[in-house]
Amino acid sequence: MASPGSVRQSQRRFAYSVMTPIMLYLMLFSLIPLIWAIILGFFDYSPARVGGTLFGLGDSNPFIGIKNYVDLFSDSQPATVFRKSVVNTFLFTFLIVPLNLAITLPLAIIIERSHTRVKGFFRAVYFLPTVTSAVAVALIWGAIYNPQAGLLSDLIRTIGLTPPKAWLSDPQAFVMGIPLAMLALIVAHLWQDFGYNLVIFIAALQGIPQNLRDAAKVDGANEQQMFWYVTLPLLQPTLLFVCVMTILSSLQMFILAQVMTKGGPREQTQTILMSIYQNAFRYQNMGWAAAMSFVLFGIIMVFTLLQFRFLRSDWEY
Amino acid sequence: MVAQSRTNYSYLIGAVLRYAVLGIGLSVTLLPFVYVILSSLKTPSEIIQIPPTLFPKVPTWQNYTTIFNDPKVPLGLFFFNSSFVAIARVAVTLFTSSLAGYIFARYEFGGKGLMFAVIMAQIMIPFQMIMIPLYLILVKLQLIDTLWGLIIPAMIDAFGIFMMRQFIEGIPRELIDAGRMDGASEFQIYRSLILPQLSAPLATLGIFTFMATWNDYLWPLIVITTHEKRTLPLLLTWYSSNHGSRPSLTMAASVIVLIPIVLIYILFQRQIVANAATTGFK
Numbered sequence: 001m002a003s004p005g006s007v008r009q010s011q012r013r014f015a016y017s018v019m020t021p022i023m024l025y026l027m028l029f030s031l032i033p034l035i036w037a038i039i040l041g042f043f044d045y046s047p048a049r050v051g052g053t054l055f056g057l058g059d060s061n062p063f064i065g066i067k068n069y070v071d072l073f074s075d076s077q078p079a080t081v082f083r084k085s086v087v088n089t090f091l092f093t094f095l096i097v098p099l100n101l102a103i104t105l106p107l108a109i110i111i112e113r114s115h116t117r118v119k120g121f122f123r124a125v126y127f128l129p130t131v132t133s134a135v136a137v138a139l140i141w142g143a144i145y146n147p148q149a150g151l152l153s154d155l156i157r158t159i160g161l162t163p164p165k166a167w168l169s170d171p172q173a174f175v176m177g178i179p180l181a182m183l184a185l186i187v188a189h190l191w192q193d194f195g196y197n198l199v200i201f202i203a204a205l206q207g208i209p210q211n212l213r214d215a216a217k218v219d220g221a222n223e224q225q226m227f228w229y230v231t232l233p234l235l236q237p238t239l240l241f242v243c244v245m246t247i248l249s250s251l252q253m254f255i256l257a258q259v260m261t262k263g264g265p266r267e268q269t270q271t272i273l274m275s276i277y278q279n280a281f282r283y284q285n286m287g288w289a290a291a292m293s294f295v296l297f298g299i300i301m302v303f304t305l306l307q308f309r310f311l312r313s314d315w316e317y
Numbered sequence: 318m319v320a321q322s323r324t325n326y327s328y329l330i331g332a333v334l335r336y337a338v339l340g341i342g343l344s345v346t347l348l349p350f351v352y353v354i355l356s357s358l359k360t361p362s363e364i365i366q367i368p369p370t371l372f373p374k375v376p377t378w379q380n381y382t383t384i385f386n387d388p389k390v391p392l393g394l395f396f397f398n399s400s401f402v403a404i405a406r407v408a409v410t411l412f413t414s415s416l417a418g419y420i421f422a423r424y425e426f427g428g429k430g431l432m433f434a435v436i437m438a439q440i441m442i443p444f445q446m447i448m449i450p451l452y453l454i455l456v457k458l459q460l461i462d463t464l465w466g467l468i469i470p471a472m473i474d475a476f477g478i479f480m481m482r483q484f485i486e487g488i489p490r491e492l493i494d495a496g497r498m499d500g501a502s503e504f505q506i507y508r509s510l511i512l513p514q515l516s517a518p519l520a521t522l523g524i525f526t527f528m529a530t531w532n533d534y535l536w537p538l539i540v541i542t543t544h545e546k547r548t549l550p551l552l553l554t555w556y557s558s559n560h561g562s563r564p565s566l567t568m569a570a571s572v573i574v575l576i577p578i579v580l581i582y583i584l585f586q587r588q589i590v591a592n593a594a595t596t597g598f599k
Contacts, residue, residue: 010382010503011424011425011426011503012424012425013329013425014420014424014503014504015420015424015426015429016426018416018417018420019417019420019426019432022413022417022432022436022473023432023435025473026436026439026473028454028524029451029454029469029472029473030439030442030469031445032450032454033433033450033454034442034446034447036450036453037446037447037449037450040449040450047453047456055453056453057541093557105337106338107338107342110335110338110339111339113335114335114339118339120587122339122342122343123590124586124590125343125346125347126342126346127586127589127590127593128346128350128579129346129349130583130593131528131532131578131579131582131589132532132575132578132579133532133534133549133550133574133575133578134532134534134550135532135534135550135552135553135554135574136550136553136571136574136575137349139553139554139557139567139568139571140349140350140352140353140568140571141349141569143352143353143356143564143568144349146354146564148365148367149364149365149366149369149564150369150422151348151369151371153351154368154369154371157368187394189344191345191349195346198561198595199590199593200593209527237518246587248443252443252445254534254535255534255535259554273535274446276445276449277535277538277539280448280449280452281452286449286453289449290449290450293445293446293448293449294446296443296445296446297443297445297446298473300443301441304441
């Protein structure tokens with residue numbers, strides 16, 4: 001039998017032979033791109049121009065300091081569109097989160113109380129939209145929102161009301177100051193997305209020990225009191241997690257807006273990620289787009305750190 | 318007695334209300350699916366008819382046969398593209414996640430903590446932050462406009478490694494020691510003692526990787542430029558913008574793209590729903 005020392009050495013060799021390629025790979029496909037993205041934000045870089053030897057930076061792709069960031073505040077048309085996309089993305093996110101919770105939390109409580117077989121069935125159906133291709137979802141909802149032949153306008157006409165003349169393309173249409181096209185996107189997004197939070201809430205509700213509810217019942221709590229004083233406080237960590245995850249995914253909204261509205265009408269549904277994509281890959285203005293992606297990264301980081309801060313406490317019951 | 322019957326009565330109302338809410342939710346969830354299927358069975362004139370119909374007057378397969386016979390839409394090729402990328406990414410992800418997860422769970426070596434931190438940091442870096450340099454690297458590697466360009470940047474999955482490590486930590490050490498006693502090499506221990514125990518987490522990771530890849534849109538949109546190399550979501554947007562005046566065709570194309578993923582969901586529904594809350598799928 002081999003000596004323990006040589007066994008340990010062969011184990012170490014195995015570990016390093018696996019980890020070395022993985023680390024080199026991560027360097028090439030994560031670390032270098034991350035640093036490169038930060039550097040790009042300080043250059044006027046376009047892949048269409050031949051620049052210096054190192055990463056094509058320098059020469060005709062000159063270093064311009066923080067001009068890319070300053071230009072985000074300029075009066076130029078693309079800068080105006082970018083700022084509009086930031087406002088849209090925030091508006092979008094802060095509408096999505098409460099609406100999502102208002103649907104998923106009550107629905108989760110109802111499902112959790114149902115019989116096991118019924119529970120499995122509803123959970124499975126409600127989760128179905130989350131696994132379907134977002135592009136297909138965008139096309140289907142695009143057809144639903146068709147002003148003449150679409151399902152929604154037809155339903156509204158059937159109950160005797162007049163539908164708006166266009167759901168996705170009328171720049172004058174607002175509901176309580178929010179562009180109608182954005183609300184239409186939000187509804188489609190909620191439809192595709194709610195199953196995910198629903199499943200998380202159901203799992204969390206199942207984790208609440210029955211004896212806590214029994215104790216509350218013995219103390220004479222009614223259903224409402226039970227919800228506000230027992231269920232909700234115990235759900236708090238899950239609520240925070242769900243909020244942050246929903247915020248993060250909404251901040252990176254792309255497919256539905258890209259396919260359903262192309263950011264229109266009049267950039268009312270343009271998102272940050274669409275601005276980054278257009279400036280980088282359509283206008284080849286990659287330095288500026290890198291600056292934009294760093295702004296989005298910063299916004300995302302703030303929410304991610306908030307999550308870590310709030311979720312650090314371990315709950316026990 | 319009176320109180321008793323009132324409790325029953327209010328319980329009954331509660332139950333009715335609950336099922337009403339569940340039923341409304343069910344119809345709202347299913348209606349778009351029903352709508353796309355019914356629309357795909359309408360004739361081109363019926364789908365733009367005003368007032369619109371919900372059920373096709375005379376259901377027809379003609380939209381599907383039009384797509385199947387369109388020489389510009391070799392469906393087999395696009396299904397191959399999507400399947401090739403998805404299967405390759407699943408295979409590579411399962412291999413690297415289980416192997417690295419095993420190393421982190423059961424080996425001691427210098428720099429282990431740092432390496433694990435580096436891998437977990439991937440979760441914090443949103444894809445949109447690195448997509449521009451990643452594109453430039455693929456240009457250098459001449460992988461732009463290839464299917465490999467969709468596979469190679471996604472070979473390491475931090476979540477997968479984390480998940481596998483958690484699971485492997487639950488496998489008794491005695492098993493590995495016994496393997497060493499029998500003179501098995503380290504890789505053989507991984508291959509024939511560890512891997513067979515991982516079928517449940519590997520299946521979960523595989524399903525989620527497959528679905529995410531199958532539905533991926535932004536990165537293929539950046540990387541793929543040739544029509545023949547498009548994946549199904551790219552084909553779908555291209556097809557719809559080329560047949561804007563014939564929505565019934567777009568609806569049929571959407572159904573064709575949805576069928577495989579819905580079938581996979583029906584097959585693995587239990588596993589997918591049960592694990593969605595824990596795997597960070599999104």
